[in-house]
Amino acid sequence: QKEVEQDPGPLSVPEGAIVSLNCTYSNSAFQYFMWYRQYSRKGPELLMYTYSSGNKEDGRFTAQVDKSSKYISLFIRDSQPSDSATYLCATRRTTGFQKLVFGTGTRLLVSP
């Protein structure tokens, strides 16, 4: 079983839709959770960064962590064609050097 599971998609939505992207993880020691956006042939860009459970909002983006079910989500409101990209969830433990564990990424396509 992979430590972080993410549906590869593609997820196709019309412009203006609310998008929900999700990951599950298996290790309860994971405490930090991140979402990266990656456009084709570009490096990942850090979108959201959360610690432990709860919600965090930044503009049209909301990150949600539910540690009881080991489930992390990214919601995008009023999606735009420019949101079309691959979204990678990532997580790590708190202690010592622990490399980021990435999901496989979900490809999102927002059509005009």
Next chain:
Amino acid sequence: DTEVTQTPKHLVMGMTNKKSLKCEQHMGHRAMYWYKQKAKKPPELMFVYSYEKLSINESVPSRFSPECPNSSLLNLHLHALQPEDSALYLCASSSKVPGVQGNEKLFFGSGTQLSVL
């Protein structure tokens, strides 16, 4: 300046060639990383430099040789690569040193798309 700059953007090399990838950041970050990313896969960690010293080598073959000349620069020297080494090579930096100063947020460059023929 919040950028991590990587050069070249594209590189094609033969299996007998020697080439170098370069990475530069001017954010004052003290940790720098090399990642490798194959198509439709997540990035895989290769090396970590903390305070200009190699702190993590993820069992990377010796045909990849990292170098950190100073706190702003990171190189990856390539020699005798194989076609399966073709990938997007990403450099990243973080203000916090991993494992020492608590959690770190990574800032990635745009990568070098490497093709080995």
